[in-house]
Amino acid sequence: MRLGDLASTLFPITPTAAAVEITGISADSRAIVPGTLFAALKGVAADGARFAPDAVKRGAAAVLCGLDSLVPDDIGVPVLRAADPRIALSLLAARFYPLQPEHIVAITGTSGKTSVAAFVRQIFEAAGHQAASVGTIGVVSPAGSNYGSLTTPDPVQLHQILDRLAREGVTHAAIEASSHGLDQHRLDGVRISAAGFTNLGRDHMDYHPTVEDYFAAKMRLFGDLLPEGAPAVVDADGGYAEAVMATIARRGQRLIDVGAKGRAIKLVSATPDRFSQSLDLIVFGQSMRVELPLLGDFQVSNALVAAGLAIGAGVAPETAIAALGRLVGAPGRLELVGTTAKGAMVFIDYAHKPDALDHALAALRPVTKGRLIALFGAGGDRDAGKRPLMGEAAARHADLVIVTDDNPRSEDPAAIRKAVMAGAPDAIEIGDRGRAISEAIGMLEAGDVLCVAGKGHETGQIIAGVVHHFSDHEVVAAALATEVAA
């Protein structure tokens, strides 16, 4: 594509520059091949402007940067200066990869995004649409699934994915909008037709200076990205619901509020029956009942937000609610992965923040006849303040707490465990996660429940910056197999 076709409506471009052929876009100088437009962005760790000369040496055909960027005008290729180069990058990426599924819904909130995205995809499928989801567990579409590393991919990758999905015939997609993604404008070029908000709790205090800043990042989804008049779904029972609804009202969006306090999709009652729960609902004034095959109050919230989003995107209410009866949980989210010979159950969950741990363990208590055992750690190079709070949440709910390693990343694993144990002083400490899981399984008696939390679907463990293959699923399966053999 010519630079003129790509960027002339956004930037003043000379005729010579307009004729330059652009073959790709990247914000990483290391990925530049001849013909690529290099976006020099200021990041958390570096200023991309420093890498512009190297990008040009590698064949960059143009450079995008900020108004006051250090990139010199005489760098040898056209320089496009934008007030906010991250927004410009997203808009250019959306133009370079022009196709998007017709209906895209985006979900934000501290917990539940992956689950809601997976549920919306399943409801779309039940309604007969070609559907996909994009988020922490990767891209899941009729063509298969592949795992990416970020919850909200960077804009170039995201638009490449959306363009590919649309070409494969996907008409309906659900995307997770992380606070990093919203803050860094990764979603700014996406044509969002409905947006959802699950809840707000403590998270990412390493990146956002205050909870208000974190909330403001999430609010960009409704304040800036979702058009006026479009449907906005909120769990009315969740934290910060009123503040979210105020933004939605200010923007003239169509509120679909769900939950016990919800009016559009009202939860009249949820009656649990071990692994499922019977939901009595009033959906836009009509009584409906469905048996949700999932455990935990929080999954009711996630399912109703998902139904609201699917309805907002055009699915008939009866179809959306009926589809809740066949939902399958997202991998590694309160997933029952096995039962020991003595009759204890083992679950794998992705709770890696205090609220999530609170909800996951609370959900398991009613199915626990013996002891509830929580096994988890906390990630390194992430919000250190959440560590003792996770310890406290576990100590509050579980009969036995085992503190182990999650992804220590660059940090000292023992120091992370110590910080977690400040909130759970009676916990057992077993650093090696594999050993912790097999020892925990060895301790299980009839009726006990073990919750292995924090890594969910992950297939690697990052220790001292190196990713080692590691899967809670594989370790649990191996420990259960040994137990049966013994």
Ligand SMILES: CC(=O)N[C@H]1[C@@H](OP(=O)(O)OP(=O)(O)OC[C@H]2O[C@@H](n3ccc(=O)[nH]c3=O)[C@H](O)[C@@H]2O)O[C@H](CO)[C@@H](O)[C@@H]1O[C@H](C)C(=O)N[C@@H](C)C(=O)N[C@H](CCC(=O)O)C(=O)O
């Ligand atoms: C803190 C954070 O969000 N960082 C993201 C951000 O990087 P950054 O802009 O701060 O990067 P930087 O290292 O300061 O470098 C500045 C610029 O120089 C460029 N550079 C750097 C080195 C070089 O040799 N050449 C070069 O061109 C970089 O590509 C970048 O454009 O933008 C990059 C491109 O989009 C992301 O890959 C990167 O994600 C890092 C890897 C990351 O770990 N992010 C996590 C924390 C994250 O985003 N998580 C959220 C939330 C998860 C959840 O809880 O749901 C997610 O959406 O996954």
Ligand SMILES: Nc1ncnc2c1ncn2[C@@H]1O[C@H](COP(=O)(O)OP(=O)(O)OP(=O)(O)O)[C@@H](O)[C@H]1O
């Ligand atoms: N609505 C909810 N409220 C509270 N906790 C939840 C909710 N939904 C899920 N959880 C808990 O949070 C964990 C992560 O859920 P999920 O992956 O769906 O959320 P997420 O917002 O995508 O998280 P992440 O930001 O880490 O990707 C689950 O394993 C469960 O323990």
Ligand SMILES: N[C@H](CCC[C@H](N)C(=O)O)C(=O)O
């Ligand atoms: N998207 C989240 C995932 C955290 C998963 C947990 N296992 C950890 O390493 O803390 C993050 O990068 O902060």
Ligand SMILES: [Mg+2]
């Ligand atoms: Mg997620």
